[in-house]
Amino acid sequence: MSILSVNNVNKSFAGLKALNQVNLEVEEGSVHAIIGPNGAGKSTLLNCFVGRLIPDTGTVNFLGQSLLGITPHAINQAGVARVFQTPEIFGDLTLLENVKIPTLAKRDGAFSLRAWSRIDQDSLVTDKAEHILEDVGLIEKRDILAGSLSRGDKRRLELAMCLVQDPKLLLLDEPTAGMSRADTNNTIDLLKRIGERGITKIVIEHDMHVVFSLATKVSVLAQGTVIAEGAPEDMKGDPRVQEAYLGGAHL
């Protein structure tokens, strides 16, 4: 069964066709990689899934429900979490607070007034937040301000912020960019582990090592169009893919 189905989606920016008749079926429980050269429209496509952009035409359905015109916070509450290409975190808050926010959002909904209880005495939230920081290896830094983290650590923090919500669909826009080889491998392990929890993932990656270690299916996007789709092994040697990447990343 597909958890997300995208039909004939088009999106233009002032004449530039960023997405051109995109079709995509994401199977529940799969790790679906989207690869393609810079400017292919990968991030734009994700923007259409989280309510940041509305496609000009076409449909996006999540678990049978249309996502078009739904506010970002409502889409998140429905079970879609996203890691951005440039990390979006709360720079002025500590790491622990950063993870507590999505924990609260998951538990209390889009709006709830808890103005009198102390957040540091909310053991449910604290435990969950600490646990996830441990999972991503950031627990020692729990009390420092997130803005001072390295780029790689910011990514891992953002990943933790998404994972703590136990989303049904996790969108990852280049989750290992800016990480060392060792950190990349840690992240792959982490993503594999959460794969066991049955979270469906869409991963945008330029690092083919990551793609081939994680993905169960690969879609290749070039100039706003899906030019090839299939199992990772099949995509490796596909001439169309080589063509699209010519001068771009290495396959």
Next chain:
Amino acid sequence: MTKQPTARNDLLLMAVFTLAILTMPIWAAPFGAGYPDLLQKFAIYGLFAVGFNILFGLTGYLSFGHAAFLGVGSYTAVWSFKLLSMNVIPAVIFGMMTSGLFALLIGYVSLRRSGIYFSILTLAFAQMSYNLAYSVLTPITNGETGLQLAIGDARILDNMFASEAATAIPATNLFGIEMSGYPGFYFCAALLIIGFYIALRITRSPLGTILKAIKSNQNRMNYTGLNTRPYTLTAFVISGMYAGLAGCLLAVTDPLAGAERMQWTASGEVVLMTILGGVGTLLGPVLGAGIIKYFENIFSSYNDQVLHGIFAFLPDPIENVLVAITGLFVGDGWHLTLGALFMVIVIFLPGGVIEGFTRLYSWVRAKVKQDAGGNSVNNGKSQPQSAE
């Protein structure tokens, strides 16, 4: 590392704060500030700034129109005195209710924008209220004269229990205790302590953390499943009610209300207080309010005669020049001093007076450690605690 304040730290903070406020008549006296009128102002504007900080410091929305809520609070309080009772309790309750409703309305519209557009919208609303108070709304506000008490006011509740008609305008009171002088100060002080405690609880609560997160990254907030609009509106209404309460207390200690209380300079003043003391800190706004009201009181009372007295020891020509120059900064010109002070703070201490204390504290600590000798560096915590 930022040390997170625990419940015990906060209890200590509350205890020290309460003690400091209640003993203010004693320790403010040597500074020439130990008289009730000024002490009342400290408490009232402290409350105003504490509430303002919930919106500005915590949530990151800079309102330039909060004086409107101050004005609404004052008008409501005076009307409560006129119609219901000279008891201050109904005045405070109604004042907070009307300012809260007013804030809900203005906040609902203004919060559709953020940043500078939000600030301009609040400024526009406040100026509108100010102008309306002078024109269309004169039946409610009594226009330029301002709303005042009269012997013949209805005072329904009071008159139900009174045996004979009043022969003079009665004083505002708390179940018989007149709200002028020190009792008036202690009433304001009690509300400041309660207001401070509520602000402390909000800051440490999930709501407070969410408000801080909104200030930090509104974009991440949306994609994290939280609807920011009702949260910012909550912060706006809460801070509007604080302002309304402060307005009530102005009327409690001096029962009249005028539109000038809503003027943009009054809105600007609370911004200055908060920044001067330390945006986003708990104590900062109270300190900022105290400092501004204190200097306003001192500098605005100076006049050329006082200055001549100060510089009398100098030869006449020099004395005259000095008086001419410093004369610009005192009396009505004291805002010039305020402006200069504000610039110095913003440039050298963007975190306000609180940041100054924090820096001083860590400097002294480092100094003490140095003097104690390099071999015992490792005892105790080495992190400077952030003062709040």
